[in-house]
Amino acid sequence: MTINKLNEGEQLVVQLSGRLDTAAAAEIAPEFQALAEQAAKHIILDCAQLEYISSSGLRLFLALRKESAAKGGKLQVRAINADIRQVFMMTGFISLFEIL
């Protein structure tokens, strides 16, 4: 699991790749905490290379969403694959997040 941050103009693009399972979620939790400090910005979580997401991974997304809402920022999720879309559908995240 790797995480890569890019600035595209005003937007902060966070590229996630690999499998975001329970272990990986614990590993990248500090990165998400760091992101939370920048939650006032427009953040795009780019999932084009993300293969799988666990409930722990969803928890990270959720925490960032709350932080973003609290700080008046904007959070979008981009390019999720069919499996992850299915998880988003089932968990109701499809209507919590703006999906690009």
Added chain:
Amino acid sequence: MVNDFVFLGFSLHAWITIVTVLTMFSVLLFTKLRSDLVFLGAIAILFVTGVLDAKEAFSGFSSTSVIVIGVLFVVVAGLMHTGVLQWIVKHLLGQPKSYTGAVTRLMLPVAALSSFLSNTTIVALFVGIVKMWSKKLGISPSKLLIPLSYASGMGGVCTLIGTPPNLIISGLYADHTGSAMNLLATTIPGLFCLAVGVLSIIAMRRLLPDRKAPEAAFEDTSDYTVELLVPSDNPYIGKRIVEAGLKDIRGGRLIEIIHFDEVLSPVPDDEPILGGDRLVFAGQIDEILDLKKTHGFVNADHHVFTMDEVSKDRQLRTAYIPYNSVLIHKILSQTTFEKDNNMTLVAVARQGKRLEQSPHEVKLHAGDTLLFECPPKLNINTDQLCSQLQFFDSEQVPNIGSKTLISTAIMIAMVVLSALNVIPLLQCAFLAAFAMLIFRCCNPDQAMKAINWEILMVFAGSVVLGLAIQKTGIAERLAYGILDVCGTNPIIVMTAICFVATFITEFISNTAAGAMFFPIMYEAATQLGYEPYPFLIALMISVSSSFATPIGSPTHMLVYAPGGYRFSDFLRIGLLMNFIILAANIFIVNVVYPLTPLN
């Protein structure tokens, strides 16, 4: 070559029979194969190996006693569908003031009804009523349901038509001697044993367990779990447990949360709720089910994506898993049961205690009590479900009317005409069944449905096995063996065979035991030079005296789950009952039918 083979005094055919019978009973005891198929398989082996010829192998199917049993199913259907039995049940029990009074009020009418009707039908009818009655009297149902089952067994032996083994033994006696037994041949010994049985139950009532009714586990306000599902469009998705107000709910608590990929227990306060989560609560059922209204959760039977799928007009019902249920050893969520029947399992109790496990992960056992949320009563086809579940409140009471009187008159006429030897029993039974149909006490569909083909096949198979045991000389050898051990005192021989029969019948069907012990008892009596009649009367009572295990009789199985019993409950009081009834049986048979030497 085949005829020359002898080992331990038994021929090859005798050994084939012995091995077949032992294998058959092992299969019946240790597997869940249909008993009629097992019996048919045994007959096939005996036929193919040449132990029995074609006529003998299929003689069970033309046996008069087996046909009588089949026809009586139709007569009983007429009584059931016109409400006679239900009316009797309702008006007999009354409001006794003591346990002694209650046991007497229960056992005597049950025995009286069982002496003319199928024991299983009578017990099935009484179970629900006795449970309600016991609540009213403040007596635990476990104190009354074993006596109910025992009474039906003891009542059954009071007439030849009361229980199949009596018909089988009397039929075989008629085949051997050419003279038929009277319908009431067993009445006096049977009544004496019944009186001894009732007094024994009263005297030994402390040996009966004092157990809560199994469904009482669901009446306890804090003793069950409910599993609810979060639909994918639920407004609480993304909120933490505390924020959603699920940390402290009225009447219960959240004990487990099952996400799509992990299970959390205990549940952290800051855990977010995801769509598709299954939330397991422990507590007061109605309060927890309120969360469906307040929070939009739904029953966790299948994943629900929208609230439109949730029906409103539903109610809670309790049911138990009968001994022969196809759901035994299954996990309900892995079957299509809930979907097929539009019911949702919300809790499971075993032996009066709610199981901690999530109900959808429980491997079901015989006797488990299940709490369902399901459609209103009228929409459930309890007949269709009876192979899977027995509902505690599934009693159906037909209207009492003119047909009630007609069916009663038909039944009484049948008993009187055959008891007075005006018309033979088989013809009487056919006439009665015909009359039930003509007077529309039951319709042809109900009549055909009432005939239990599986039981009939077992009875027919039992007759054939008895024949093989006799034909191959096993009965004769065993009879000689018993005479060698017990000497030539006829009462000791009678007691010894009855003793063995009483205990064998705990593990095999009463009818099979009757068919198999008939030739042994008959040979033993003949070898001793005595008329076999009293020996066979004693045998009839013995093979129906299976009190010590729940598998000893189908009626025990019927009360096992509703009484919340354990296997050992039957053993504790039943072993003593076996000995008491055996002693009473030998005593009264010898008083009523003194032994007479053969001419």
